[in-house]
Amino acid sequence: MAAAVRLAEKGYDVAIIERKEELGGILDQCIHDGFGTKIFGTALSGPEFAGSFMERVEKLGISVRLNAYVKSVDAGGGIKKITTVSPEGVDVIKTKSIIYAIGCRERHQFEIKMGGTRPAGVYTAGMVQRLVNLYGILPGRNILIVGGGDVGMIVARHLHLEGAESIMVVFPEEFFAGLPRNAQQCILDFGIPYRPRTIVKEIVGRERVEGAVLVRVDERWNPIPGTEEFYPCDTVVLSVGLIPYAKKLADLGAEIDPRTRGPAVNEFFETTVSGVFAAGNLVQIFDYVDDAVESAYLAAEGVEKFLRGDAKLEKRIIVKAGENVRSLTPHRIEWEDEKPVVAFLRPALEGRAWITVSDGDGQLLKKFFRQYVRPSTLERVEIPREILQDADEVVIDVRGL
Amino acid sequence: MSEVYEFLCIRCPKGCRLRVVVDGDDIAVTGYECLEGKKYGEEEVRNPKRMVTSTVRILGAKYPRLPVRTAEPVPKDRILDVIAALRGVVVRAPVRRGQVIVENVAGTGVDVIAERDMEAVG
Numbered sequence: 001m002a003a004a005v006r007l008a009e010k011g012y013d014v015a016i017i018e019r020k021e022e023l024g025g026i027l028d029q030c031i032h033d034g035f036g037t038k039i040f041g042t043a044l045s046g047p048e049f050a051g052s053f054m055e056r057v058e059k060l061g062i063s064v065r066l067n068a069y070v071k072s073v074d075a076g077g078g079i080k081k082i083t084t085v086s087p088e089g090v091d092v093i094k095t096k097s098i099i100y101a102i103g104c105r106e107r108h109q110f111e112i113k114m115g116g117t118r119p120a121g122v123y124t125a126g127m128v129q130r131l132v133n134l135y136g137i138l139p140g141r142n143i144l145i146v147g148g149g150d151v152g153m154i155v156a157r158h159l160h161l162e163g164a165e166s167i168m169v170v171f172p173e174e175f176f177a178g179l180p181r182n183a184q185q186c187i188l189d190f191g192i193p194y195r196p197r198t199i200v201k202e203i204v205g206r207e208r209v210e211g212a213v214l215v216r217v218d219e220r221w222n223p224i225p226g227t228e229e230f231y232p233c234d235t236v237v238l239s240v241g242l243i244p245y246a247k248k249l250a251d252l253g254a255e256i257d258p259r260t261r262g263p264a265v266n267e268f269f270e271t272t273v274s275g276v277f278a279a280g281n282l283v284q285i286f287d288y289v290d291d292a293v294e295s296a297y298l299a300a301e302g303v304e305k306f307l308r309g310d311a312k313l314e315k316r317i318i319v320k321a322g323e324n325v326r327s328l329t330p331h332r333i334e335w336e337d338e339k340p341v342v343a344f345l346r347p348a349l350e351g352r353a354w355i356t357v358s359d360g361d362g363q364l365l366k367k368f369f370r371q372y373v374r375p376s377t378l379e380r381v382e383i384p385r386e387i388l389q390d391a392d393e394v395v396i397d398v399r400g401l
Numbered sequence: 402m403s404e405v406y407e408f409l410c411i412r413c414p415k416g417c418r419l420r421v422v423v424d425g426d427d428i429a430v431t432g433y434e435c436l437e438g439k440k441y442g443e444e445e446v447r448n449p450k451r452m453v454t455s456t457v458r459i460l461g462a463k464y465p466r467l468p469v470r471t472a473e474p475v476p477k478d479r480i481l482d483v484i485a486a487l488r489g490v491v492v493r494a495p496v497r498r499g500q501v502i503v504e505n506v507a508g509t510g511v512d513v514i515a516e517r518d519m520e521a522v523g
Contacts, residue, residue, distance in 0.1 A: 031468035047517035180416025184409040372415040
């Protein structure tokens, strides 16, 4: 919606294709507050944040096709063809440029090597959030939450307030991996019990979850033999990470970054397929919806540059992640522009740090001071274009202080 | 008689673990690494407030629950009262975003408002 709004404001003919029955993506189930502090300067709930964009979509008269599944995309030539299936039938849309904003998916038990049986009662955190907040259904009474990320903590609070009898949160880290704000407001405020350095070895139960075997882990997350313990519960909720849903772009031939697991993009979020852009959690997991919206605004600017045929750099600049950077966008700088390059990076270390920008020979071009960095907080830096003039490669890294 | 509280400072990503000892009118905060943390610790003891978000039953809409929130943060020790007051509340679609669903919820002086539009269906 953010990209569509920005392009419609510039006068382009835009359509939104949405698989769901309404716009707003995952925000409809994120009924907690804290969205939009950067954009609106006030903390909104997810539905409110989505609602304010829906209003703008409507006002600008943007064409919206709901319940529409994209069956295939031909992005090869100058005119791209999108085939959709919806209750109205099969439709082919021709367009000069496409922005993908199809988000991410939750990781599940088979991706984290969780053993045991496969009874009913195992859910992802997002699924539980949907059941509780849209349908008023509690998935169980005695609940084990696996993972100390933001979604898990927020779901723990909802389950506690909506009537769960017992909740336990386990995670392998020393402390909650999500934002401290959520640890305080969702877990500590209500005295919800948690066990750090603990993982689920296996799920127990035939028809329904009867419990889980917990095991303590060391600092390197290796299980400590002899510390297994049976924990009785009827529901297991997994909050073990999000992964960009990049398959559709991979099918088009777009290069995928093994670190972000999203598409490799340039500074205006264009993928390696010409005229095909990506924005939001499809590119990398953003902690703040405001940053996801910024990625969409940048993609919208990129589409405009692409359609106008703006000049590209004679030689593109490759952007590489240093050893203390877990993931980074953009992957390359390709356009001529005056505005600084916005980079988002996830640090691999915690503490006071410099974020450094160096050229390929290791010469420092710029550094940004940060009072405190941590892996759970995505960092944003603006790199002035002047310092990049002679570089054909830049490395962005984090150095502890 | 002094009371001891433990908080995680939420003023910056660092998340200092604060220990606040209240002895009558005296409030002593330790564990902070900057003055923002000291202030936060004092506020958390004097008058901690939180936004409460939940859902109420809605009839004639496409989903059975309508997300709602307090229009302003309410005192932290009233969160459970607000949740209890929302149990049993039933509204009928259509509802507009920002519409007051419960006035002066649980006597807090704060209204509970709808978080989204919900159209009436079939």
